[in-house]
Amino acid sequence: MSDASNQGSPAPLPEPSRLALALRAVSGNRMGLLGFGLVSLIVLSAVFAPLIAPYDPTAIMVGPRMAPPSADHWLGTDNIGRDIFSRVIAGGRIAMLVALATLSAALTLGLALGLVAGLGPRWLDNILLLIFDAVRSFPVIVFGLALVTIVGPSLFTVILVVSITSIPIYARIVRTQTQALRNSEFVQAEMAMGASLPRILFIHVLPNVIGPLLILASMDVPLVIATEAGLSFLGMGVRPPTPSWGVILNDGYNFIRNSPWPVIGGSIPIVLVTLGFTFLGEALRDIFDPKLQRAS
Numbered sequence: 001m002s003d004a005s006n007q008g009s010p011a012p013l014p015e016p017s018r019l020a021l022a023l024r025a026v027s028g029n030r031m032g033l034l035g036f037g038l039v040s041l042i043v044l045s046a047v048f049a050p051l052i053a054p055y056d057p058t059a060i061m062v063g064p065r066m067a068p069p070s071a072d073h074w075l076g077t078d079n080i081g082r083d084i085f086s087r088v089i090a091g092g093r094i095a096m097l098v099a100l101a102t103l104s105a106a107l108t109l110g111l112a113l114g115l116v117a118g119l120g121p122r123w124l125d126n127i128l129l130l131i132f133d134a135v136r137s138f139p140v141i142v143f144g145l146a147l148v149t150i151v152g153p154s155l156f157t158v159i160l161v162v163s164i165t166s167i168p169i170y171a172r173i174v175r176t177q178t179q180a181l182r183n184s185e186f187v188q189a190e191m192a193m194g195a196s197l198p199r200i201l202f203i204h205v206l207p208n209v210i211g212p213l214l215i216l217a218s219m220d221v222p223l224v225i226a227t228e229a230g231l232s233f234l235g236m237g238v239r240p241p242t243p244s245w246g247v248i249l250n251d252g253y254n255f256i257r258n259s260p261w262p263v264i265g266g267s268i269p270i271v272l273v274t275l276g277f278t279f280l281g282e283a284l285r286d287i288f289d290p291k292l293q294r295a296s
Contacts, residue, residue, distance in 0.1 A: 035283060038276025042269070045089055046093045053083075055086040057086040057090035058242075060081060061081035065077060065079055075264070084266075091269070103217045106169075110170025115205070117174075118177070119205075125175070135167070140227055144161040145236065153237060157231075158231050158236075169220075170213060177209050178205055181208055222277050225273050228244070231246065245266050252264075
């Protein structure tokens with residue numbers, strides 16, 4: 001009788017994944033939902049830029065010079081007749097490429113160095129902290145100027161500058177959290193029971209460090225993109241005629257008395273990126289950071 005009742009009972013539903021829980025929580029947060037929409041719009045426009053851009057972003061004289069927005073050119077044209085909307089869409093690929101490459105390198109190296117500083121001997125921790133402070137003491141623009149004189153302005157230079165200056169930030173965060181976990185009671189109990197360092201690292205430390213680090217990285221995307229745009233605006237990053245948002249702003253600034261539309265067109269995506277990733281990062285932080293969760 002019991003076997004029959006067991007066979008007739010429905011099977012338990014699988015527990016939703018962490019990603020599903022995050023998407024469900026973001027959908028209930030207005031700011032998070034707005035941020036997710038803006039981020040999705042920016043990422044999709046960057047991925048499908050060749051299909052969305054109505055004109056070749058580097059083609060000269062596709063329209064009248066310094067033309068205002070119209071049905072043919074939604075954001076007008078620049079001083080040599082290039083379609084600004086097409087250049088803005090193509091510039092999103094440069095921005096996303098820089099953000100992805102920079103944050104991937106900074107997260108990987110920062111995580112490794114932070115773990116070494118947090119779990120290693122005291123003398124090694126002091127040396128790494130000295131290096132972190134030395135790197136962070138240089139302003140990004142000044143460090144970029146010094147590096148440009150050595151390797152020259154290029155997309156690789158921008159990625160290198162932002163990566164090097166971002167590594168100490170993530171490394172310090174990982175170091176602090178690692179040291180706190182290392183001195184916690186459950187880790188001390190594991191060590192007293194003879195647990196190996198790899199077990200403590202992969203079972204207790206990494207799961208508690210990766211989440212906050214990824215949330216911080218998502219909120220740093222606008223900063224990385226703004227840094228790339230600033231370096232390109234100053235001539236230390238992407239070189240013309242490559243359609244970067246900083247290059248678009250530089251070209252528009254030189255002719256702002258003739259038409260404000262190149263500056264407006266280059267500024268809009270930076271504002272949208274900042275709002276989108278900031279709103280999404282704040283929502284994810286409220287979801288995954290137990291210290292900020294409200295008691296229901």
